[in-house]
Amino acid sequence: MAPDASAAPAVQLRGLSKRFGASDALADVSLTVMPGETVCIVGPSGSGKSTLLRCINWLERPDAGEVIIHGARVGYHRSVGGAALVMTERELARIRARIGMVFQHFNLWPHLTVLGNVIEAPVHVLRVPVREAVAEAEALLAKVGLVDKLDAYPAALSGGQMQRVAIARALAMHPQVLLFDEPTSALDPELVGEVLDVMKELSREGLTMIVVTHEMKFARDVASRIVFLDHGRIVEVGPARAFFESPTTERARQFLDRYR
Amino acid sequence: MSFRWDVIWRELPQFGLGLANSAWLSTVAMTLSLLLGPWLALPLVSRRPVVRRASRAVVDVARCVPFLLLAYFVYFALPALGVRLDKWTASLVTLTVYNTAYIAEIVRGAWAQLPAGQTEAARAVGFTGFRLVRRIVLPQIALAAGPVFGNQLIQLIKDSAFLSIITVPELTYAANAVQSFYFVPFESFAVATLLYWALCAGVEQVVRWSEGRAQRIRYGA
Numbered sequence: 001m002a003p004d005a006s007a008a009p010a011v012q013l014r015g016l017s018k019r020f021g022a023s024d025a026l027a028d029v030s031l032t033v034m035p036g037e038t039v040c041i042v043g044p045s046g047s048g049k050s051t052l053l054r055c056i057n058w059l060e061r062p063d064a065g066e067v068i069i070h071g072a073r074v075g076y077h078r079s080v081g082g083a084a085l086v087m088t089e090r091e092l093a094r095i096r097a098r099i100g101m102v103f104q105h106f107n108l109w110p111h112l113t114v115l116g117n118v119i120e121a122p123v124h125v126l127r128v129p130v131r132e133a134v135a136e137a138e139a140l141l142a143k144v145g146l147v148d149k150l151d152a153y154p155a156a157l158s159g160g161q162m163q164r165v166a167i168a169r170a171l172a173m174h175p176q177v178l179l180f181d182e183p184t185s186a187l188d189p190e191l192v193g194e195v196l197d198v199m200k201e202l203s204r205e206g207l208t209m210i211v212v213t214h215e216m217k218f219a220r221d222v223a224s225r226i227v228f229l230d231h232g233r234i235v236e237v238g239p240a241r242a243f244f245e246s247p248t249t250e251r252a253r254q255f256l257d258r259y260r
Numbered sequence: 261m262s263f264r265w266d267v268i269w270r271e272l273p274q275f276g277l278g279l280a281n282s283a284w285l286s287t288v289a290m291t292l293s294l295l296l297g298p299w300l301a302l303p304l305v306s307r308r309p310v311v312r313r314a315s316r317a318v319v320d321v322a323r324c325v326p327f328l329l330l331a332y333f334v335y336f337a338l339p340a341l342g343v344r345l346d347k348w349t350a351s352l353v354t355l356t357v358y359n360t361a362y363i364a365e366i367v368r369g370a371w372a373q374l375p376a377g378q379t380e381a382a383r384a385v386g387f388t389g390f391r392l393v394r395r396i397v398l399p400q401i402a403l404a405a406g407p408v409f410g411n412q413l414i415q416l417i418k419d420s421a422f423l424s425i426i427t428v429p430e431l432t433y434a435a436n437a438v439q440s441f442y443f444v445p446f447e448s449f450a451v452a453t454l455l456y457w458a459l460c461a462g463v464e465q466v467v468r469w470s471e472g473r474a475q476r477i478r479y480g481a
Contacts, residue, residue, distance in 0.1 A: 057384060059380060059383060059384060089388050089389065090388055090389065092388075093383065093386045093387065093388035094386065096383060096384055096385065096386050097385060097386025099384075100384075100385075101381075101384040101385075103377060103380070103381060103384075105375075105377055107375075107377035107378060107380060107381035108381075109378065109381070109382075109396055109400070110400065110403070110477065110478065111399040111400050111402075111403050111477060112399075120385075120395065120396075121385035121386060121387065124387070124391060124395050125385060125386040125387060125391075126386075153476070153477050153478075155477065155478055155479050156479075166381075169385070170385070173385055173386070
């Protein structure tokens with residue numbers, strides 16, 4: 001789905017910065033993502049891609065800058081008389097419940113079945129009635145092609161299956177935006193496709209997605225825009241086709257050369 | 261040399277009662293410890309170093325006191341502070357305090373082994389605080405540390421023998437009473453040993469059964 005230019009932004013990042021010790025993980029990153037967009041974040045390892053994603057839902061607290069999701073600021077209360085008040089962990093949790101995240105290492109909960117993993121947060125965070133949550137989980141697991149695995153434990157699944165469960169788990173919360181942190185980097189090459197297929201489908205349906213990835217073909221085919229990050233800074237942003245065919249910066253050209 | 265097993269047979273009810281007392285005291289203390297231990301583990305994993313160090317000290321003291329000394333303390337020394345407990349309450353308090361310190365330490369250890377991604381995934385979907393611990397952390401600790409809890413229960417059953425010194429009629433007390441009354445030390449202590457072994461074998465069996473289930477979860481059915 002093409003982004004709706006007239007709508008309000010889904011995600012706005014303004015001057016986001018984060019330091020780890022002496023080094024800048026993120027330096028003054030600003031980015032606007034419109035509803036329905038799929039934005040891929042690419043760049044060399046250690047360039048701050050994951051940190052950027054983790055600052056959006058405040059798993060990592062940014063040192064400076066703003067994160068605004070559908071008009072609501074994350075992490076701070078509206079400043080009263082200038083001073084912004086940091087949210088409590090409980091308040092942050094309420095916001096995180098609306099921001100989905102899919103991890104490189106899946107992070108499924110091993111003590112719960114596939115179905116258990118998907119209904120856990122709807123039932124115990126959102127207080128959705130179990131019956132309703134189960135019905136929706138079944139539909140979501142059907143969508144990612146895993147209805148026959150409802151009662152399996154994560155340990156019995158392949159990496160690709162685990163990641164598809166993790167995607168269903170995130171979708172069960174009806175996220176306003178879904179963050180993917182290198183979702184295929186831990187997978188055997190032959191399992192990458194099944195996960196990317198699910199993500200392509202979600203992108204087509206108009207879910208707002210921010211994807212950190214090394215899958216350049218996926219980025220090229222699916223992303224509405226590419227963000228190229230290096231040393232914690234946005235070096236280049238542009239439509240996918242333009243970025244891959246005629247990158248404007250030398251740094252991006254060097255980076256892309258390694259994938260040719 | 262002739263053994264007088266007839267005496268043992270006659271006094272079997274006393275052994276039975278002792279066994280029952282050992283079993284219920286250990287079971288109740290273990291249950292209480294499993295409920296209390298995780299709470300004590302919370303400060304042990306606190307982000308605040310002061311909290312962590314203070315709780316560390318408490319747990320270490322409780323674990324380092326010999327059980328017998330702790331029992332003496334609770335039953336004979338606390339009255340000096342105006343706390344007078346009957347022998348049953350004193351027994352339960354001693355067993356529970358001693359065991360809870362160990363359970364807390366087991367929980368802390370298992371918690372430290374939990375991959376960071378587990379709690380991170382929970383926080384990312386909106387879990388926080390107590391609910392996160394109860395729904396995501398503790399079940400995984402139970403899954404990982406089941407056999408260790410079983411070992412701890414066996415330890416607890418054996419420690420409960422010390423309670424005979426505060427005249428709680430548990431199994432060791434019963435054995436001692438029978439042997440000194442009839443002067444049948446071999447028969448009496450042999451039977452007590454056998455009964456302790458049976459009790460521990462029962463615990464082992466439960467552990468083995470739950471481990472089988474845990475394995476299926478850990479490695480996929």
